[in-house]
Amino acid sequence: MYAQMVKSTGTGVKSLDEMDPRERAFQERIDAGEKIEPKDWMPEEYRKTLIRQIGQHAHSEIVGQLPEGNWITRAPTLERKAILLAKVQDEAGHGLYLYCAAETLGVSRDEMTRMLLDGRMKYSSIFNYPTLTWADMGAVGWLVDGAAIMNQVPLQRTSYGPYSRAMIRICKEESFHQRQGFDIMMKMANGTAAQKKMAQDALNRFWYPALMMFGPSDKDSVHSAQSMAWKIKMNTNDELRQKFVDQTVPQAEYLGLTVPDDKLAWNEERGHYDFSEPDWDEFYDVLKGNGPCNRERLAARQKAWDDNQWVRDGLLAHAQKREAMKVAAE
Amino acid sequence: MSAADHEWPLWEIFIRGQHGLNHRHVGSLHAADAEAAIRNARDVYTRRNEGVSIWAVRADDIVASSPGKKGPLYEPANSKVYRHPTFFDIPDDVGAM
Numbered sequence A: 001m002y003a004q005m006v007k008s009t010g011t012g013v014k015s016l017d018e019m020d021p022r023e024r025a026f027q028e029r030i031d032a033g034e035k036i037e038p039k040d041w042m043p044e045e046y047r048k049t050l051i052r053q054i055g056q057h058a059h060s061e062i063v064g065q066l067p068e069g070n071w072i073t074r075a076p077t078l079e080r081k082a083i084l085l086a087k088v089q090d091e092a093g094h095g096l097y098l099y100c101a102a103e104t105l106g107v108s109r110d111e112m113t114r115m116l117l118d119g120r121m122k123y124s125s126i127f128n129y130p131t132l133t134w135a136d137m138g139a140v141g142w143l144v145d146g147a148a149i150m151n152q153v154p155l156q157r158t159s160y161g162p163y164s165r166a167m168i169r170i171c172k173e174e175s176f177h178q179r180q181g182f183d184i185m186m187k188m189a190n191g192t193a194a195q196k197k198m199a200q201d202a203l204n205r206f207w208y209p210a211l212m213m214f215g216p217s218d219k220d221s222v223h224s225a226q227s228m229a230w231k232i233k234m235n236t237n238d239e240l241r242q243k244f245v246d247q248t249v250p251q252a253e254y255l256g257l258t259v260p261d262d263k264l265a266w267n268e269e270r271g272h273y274d275f276s277e278p279d280w281d282e283f284y285d286v287l288k289g290n291g292p293c294n295r296e297r298l299a300a301r302q303k304a305w306d307d308n309q310w311v312r313d314g315l316l317a318h319a320q321k322r323e324a325m326k327v328a329a330e
Numbered sequence B: 001m002s003a004a005d006h007e008w009p010l011w012e013i014f015i016r017g018q019h020g021l022n023h024r025h026v027g028s029l030h031a032a033d034a035e036a037a038i039r040n041a042r043d044v045y046t047r048r049n050e051g052v053s054i055w056a057v058r059a060d061d062i063v064a065s066s067p068g069k070k071g072p073l074y075e076p077a078n079s080k081v082y083r084h085p086t087f088f089d090i091p092d093d094v095g096a097m
Ligand SMILES: [Fe+2]
Pocket: A061, A090, A091, A094, A170
């Protein structure tokens, strides 16, 4: 998902009996559906895992602006341009809500940015793929935001108060994102033969990367159990991936497009679609930094950080000078 | 000077919704000064007409009760059940009250 492969504690999940009294009281609060707030006691591993997860989620929102920002100046109409601009601006907002939630756990914004830039923190693998045509704006909104929604809706109930509240705010805004994407796809799919071909090509390129967003298969997902006990992960990767496929395949049919998977078939018995797994070697390779756009994305973040340093410093110096003048005048 | 000293200060943002409600805490953000905090709050928290008025308060200036003292802090109210109208049995014959 936006937070893939978040490492949590390596040891297995402790039973209530194995916990010390504080840990036990903490787990019981979570089991009872209570929210944990910033000043409450929490296990160090809960705090660290959440910083990694929320930080990765925040970075994904911010880096996720790049592939779509790529098309703002080239949107086909003024209306499409205004819509895409608003969508990308929302993603900036999502990043800010999440950075603030992470900061309540005792990490600074600058520190998180440094960890992104030096590779200690990650962002979702999906944003390392290029957006080559206008139809990609449709595919991204439809599939990428669609996959994000699938993960974010249950996270509204997560145990950490600030994270939960950020998710609630984000979910309110995501539906617009997916719909504007699907709207682009409808237009393209019902357009000229060349436009329909572009729409199909976009689906072909984004289908498997979108499936990868949910993270590795449950049997290879080592960090899930503790996170699920802490309610910072609400569903398994495979559960969400299946849900996404089941929801998306009929939408592709509606568009008259073909999902690029020979094995895709409705399984009457399971009541779900059977589908092919994405290429997990490719997934791990992209996470390692070898996707088509990893270098470009990080370079863009580094450049923004460096080029804007003087603005951050200048505004702070100005504010401090004015504050000093005010104090002197009193 | 540590890296954090370069960060813009943190502000807590409160917004009054459309319908004559109280200002409500919506989240926080960083800004160099109060003016910028209000402007940023408009962009971050009211992109869909969520409010008619914004308060920005420096996070450092907020005094909060400690979660650990929950019990003792609220104890005085617990023993005064008569503050609730349902404490009193008023006969139905009396009519609306
Ligand atoms: Fe988002």
